[in-house]
Amino acid sequence: MGEFDLIRRFFTRPATRAVLGVGDDCALLQPAAGMQLAISTDMLVEGRHFLSTVDPFKLGHKALAVNLSDLAACGARPLAFTLALALPRADEAWLEPFSRGLLALADAHGCELVGGDTTQGPLNICITVFGEVPRGQALLRSGARAGDDLYVSGTLGDARLALEVFRGTLSAPAEVFEQARARMEQPTPRVALGQALRGVATAAVDISDGLLGDLGHILQASGVGARVDTSVAMNLIASNNRATWTSAAFSSEKWLELVLSGGDDYELAFTAPASARAAVQVASVQAQTRVTRIGCIEAETGLHLVDAQGQAMPHRYASFDHFA
Incomplete structure (x- = not known):
């Protein structure tokens, strides 16, 4: 199974909220009027962030969950995400449950996969997530006041x-x-x-x-x-x-x-x-x-x-x- 077969089989879906999703050089997102984009990136490295024995379905869930948590801290609503994935080999038995766990959580939050990259190498999962929040209403780290x-x-x-x-x-x-x-x-x-x-x-x-x-x-x-x-x-x-x-x-x-x-x-x-x-x-x-x-x-x-x-x-x- 080649790189593009892998992408088509496990990670390509029709875009529903994005203007343009997987398949082009860039995805296109259009935030609603009066909204700001909230963007966050997290990387999970085998041996550093997760054990090699972890269930790939659960790993797919967690890979996106840690990014959605950043949107939560900002008060943002999830829109879309990209996935950069380094794999030691194209293992269908691992990819099927991983993608299923990843996309199940994505569907639960209305957050669609719109692009990314795949390469061969030590197992490494990097997700960039995009959300939207009404202009001026994002939760920040800098607003705490004495007495709160x-x-x-x-x-x-x-x-x-x-x-x-x-x-x-x-x-x-x-x-x-x-x-x-x-x-x-x-x-x-x-x-x-x-x-x-x-x-x-x-x-x-x-x-x-x-x-x-x-x-x-x-x-x-x-x-x-x-x-x-x-x-x-x-x-x-x-x-x-x-x-x-x-x-x-x-x-x-x-x-x-x-x-x-x-x-x-x-x-x-x-x-x-x-x-x-x-x-x-x-x-x-x-x-x-x-x-x-x-x-x-x-x-x-x-x-x-x-x-x-x-x-x-x-x-x-x-x-x-x-x-x-």
């Missing part, structure tokens, strides 16, 4: 738990591991929540490298600090059900590490004025996504962790950095 509440969506830490089990550094019951593994391999991009938060949230970021590290991007861009209540954050891990299992390895310190710096969660961290608490809950219900208030934004720069009594705790949690 700090929220996160969904649950945190489960993906890192699954990774540690894969690495053999932690053990967990099969049921707990499978729940965590699903969060690592098939994350849910919070696209509906991002759109519902337009006009409500003051700043937002998607959590890919760990809560504290990604929150730091908001704090730096906004020139503010934050206080995080660790007693609330500790309950954000879905697998944290100590009534069903216990492990000496899972101290409170370890739970906090998974939640605060685990990464690969693809949830949203966002800020909103205290006066908007009711509106945040409306957005949560509308998007059918849980949100939790975990702290507040402060005028003094820096990130401060506190316990249930409001006492300061040491900050020794490092988020993921490709070159650190």
Whole structure:
């Protein structure tokens, strides 16, 4: 099977929203009147971002999900995406489930594949996604203000738990591991929540490298600090059900590490004025996504962790950095 046969068989579909899709030198997109384009690129490299044993259907899902998560953090509606794919070989048994997982998530969000590139090489998946957002309504990292509440969506830490089990550094019951593994391999991009938060949230970021590290991007861009209540954050891990299992390895310190710096969660961290608490809950219900208030934004720069009594705790949690 040649390169162009591969493209035609697994990745070519009629354009429905794009003016022109796969098959020409460029795709053509026409944003609606009064809209701005939101564009993001993410790369997944075998051995760095995913294990070689991952189910290709789930990998196709995740490859697009991590990009849709960026659109969610901007409050944008997905439009289209391009796929650049390096493959060791043209393996139909791998390509069929990969493309099926990729396009199933694309269809669920009305985001069509409009172009890209294929080449031979170590397995590498690079997607550029395009969305649209009403002019002047995009959620940015730079809008947080002192006094704002700090929220996160969904649950945190489960993906890192699954990774540690894969690495053999932690053990967990099969049921707990499978729940965590699903969060690592098939994350849910919070696209509906991002759109519902337009006009409500003051700043937002998607959590890919760990809560504290990604929150730091908001704090730096906004020139503010934050206080995080660790007693609330500790309950954000879905697998944290100590009534069903216990492990000496899972101290409170370890739970906090998974939640605060685990990464690969693809949830949203966002800020909103205290006066908007009711509106945040409306957005949560509308998007059918849980949100939790975990702290507040402060005028003094820096990130401060506190316990249930409001006492300061040491900050020794490092988020993921490709070159650190």
